[in-house]
Amino acid sequence: MKKKGRGSNEKKRFGKLSFLSVIALLLSAVLIVSAPATAFANLYEGKGDINGDGVVNYDDYELLRMYVLGMIRLNSGQLEQADINDDGVVNPIDMQLLYILISLNTNSTVF
Ligand SMILES: [Ca+2]
Numbered sequence: 036m037k038k039k040g041r042g043s044n045e046k047k048r049f050g051k052l053s054f055l056s057v058i059a060l061l062l063s064a065v066l067i068v069s070a071p072a073t074a075f076a077n078l079y080e081g082k083g084d085i086n087g088d089g090v091v092n093y094d095d096y097e098l099l100r101m102y103v104l105g106m107i108r109l110n111s112g113q114l115e116q117a118d119i120n121d122d123g124v125v126n127p128i129d130m131q132l133l134y135i136l137i138s139l140n141t142n143s144t145v146f
C-alpha cells in the first residue's frame with residue numbers, strides 16, 4: 036500500500052518533469068528554426084522571381100522545375116533569378132532552395 040503510493044508519486048513527478056522538458060525542447064526548436072529561417076530568407080533576397088511578376092511563389096518554382104527538366108528555356112534575366120545560390124548553374128539545388136524560400140514566404144511549414 037505504502038510502496039504503491041510512493042511509486043505513483045514518483046511517476047507523477049517524472050510526468051511533470053518530462054512535460055517541462057518537452058516545452059523547453061519545443062521552445063529551443065522554435066528559436067533554432069526561426070533564426071536561420073530569417074537569415075536564409077535575407078541571404079536569397081531578390082532571387083527567385085523567375086516570371087517577373089514581383090512575387091516569389093509556386094509559379095516561379097514551376098518554371099524552375101520545367102527548366103531543370105529541360106522542358107522550357109529561360110532568358111538571361113530569368114536565369115539570374117533562377118540561380119538562387121548564385122553559383123552560375125541552375126540545377127535541382129536551386130529548386131530545393133526556391134522551394135524553401137517559397138515555404139518561408141507563405142509561412143507554410145516545410146518542417
Ligand atoms: Ca514570380
Ligand SMILES: [Ca+2]
Nearest residue numbers: 118120122124
Ligand atoms: Ca545555382
